[in-house]
Structures are given as C-alpha cells and as structure tokens.
Amino acid sequence: MIADHGGMTIRDWPLSERPREKLAERGAGALSDAELLALFIGSGRRGANAVDVGRELLSQRGSLRSLLDQELSALAAHAGLGLATAARLHAALELGRRYLGDKVKRSRSLNPNACGEYLKSRLAGYPYEVFACLFLDIRHRVIAFEELARGSISGAEVSIREVVRRCLANNAACVIFAHNHPSGIAEASPDDRELTQRLKQALRMIDVKVLDHFIIGFGKVLSFSEKGLMDDLPFI
Secondary structure, three states: OOOOOOOOOHHHOOHHHOHHHHHHHHOHHHOOHHHHHHHHHOOOEOOEOHHHHHHHHHHHHOOHHHHHOOOHHHHHHHHHOOHHHHHHHHHHHHHHHHHHHHHHHHOOOOOHHHHHHHHHHHHOOOOOOEEEEEEEOOOOOEEEEEEEEEOOOOOOOOOHHHHHHHHHHOOOOEEEEEEEOOOOOOOOOHHHHHHHHHHHHHHHOOOOEEEEEEEEOOOOEEEOOOOOOOOOOOOO
C-alpha cells in the first residue's frame, strides 16, 4: 500500500518512503509509476510535491503509456512539465530501448523473451501499425532492426520486394518479423498468417529463414513460433 502524503514536501516524508531512497534500498521495481515520474520531475509546485504532480499527469492521460507516447513538444506543454523534464523522460525511454536492443544483440543465442521485450519497446507505443524486421546472421545474432512499413490504425502495406531487398542488403541468414496492433489485441489475424507465409516463400528463394513473427499488443506479445503457427500457415 502506497502512503498518501499529498501536499507535503517529499523532504518531510519518512526516509523509507522517499522515491530516491526507496529506489536505493529496494530497487526501481518497488516504485509506483508516479514515484518514478517524480524522480524526473524533480520538484513540485505550490501545494503539490513531485509525486502529486506525477499522479495528476497519469490521471489526466489515463496511463503511463499514453503520457509518454506524446511527442516531445506535447509532453513538454502537458501540465507545464517543461522542455527539460520532457527531454529527460524521452531520453530515459530511448535508453531503455537501447539497453534492450544491446541485450538482444549481445546474446550468444536468441532469447525469445528478450527479443519479445525488445520488439515491444520499439513498437508498442505507435498509434498506427508498423511492420519491422530483425535481421540475424547464421548464428542467430542480431545484425540490425529496421522499420519497413508504416500504415494506419487498421493495417500497414508490406512490400515483399522491400523485405527481400533489405535481407540481401544486411546479408541476413535469418529474419524475425514484428508488427504492432494499435487495437492492443495481440492475436494473429488471417491476413497476418497469410503475409507471413508469403514472406516465408519469397525468402526461401534467397536462403533466408524466417524464425518468428511477433505481434505486439498492449503489454502483451504473441510469438508465432511459441504458438505453433510458423508451421501451421495457410497454403498459397
């Protein structure tokens, strides 16, 4: 249970409940979303400490994702947050993405969980559909991540020719596809399964193996491979 010290300055809180001290003693996972935001906000305003401001921001936007998905200028203007604070938050998001990406790239063998988390960090925030590829070498080490198509809330037009071209340009031996569902539902539609099969057939001609296709929803990731869908695709 989170104590409510609304209105009090954080310096007046017990040491064990101050966000910075709590993080040092118990780790970042022990902090609420508002407390994490408070560490970047730094200071509050008259009658509201930094945690109060964090709670207000979350309440106004409805979720942490909705708050941080805003463009930099919109986030800076939100509740007078300011450009410097908004920039720190955007920088923290990018650090998280790069950390996960580096973790995936340095893995000796491809870790499906780490891969799924990395792809979620790259694609979950888009309000429209984005199709992307992870290009890998023969030992399943990541060569590059690229977004290859952007569309609308209902879909993205994927060029098979472009996917083939980028596989050749990256000298990839294997590839993993990923796309987000702005609806938040991480399920494979008939169109998703058909596209995956068409890509598999095209890439087979240049000896590139399709390892998986991830669908990114709100906080959830579907792996074609884990669901047994890679070998259970419609015949074209």
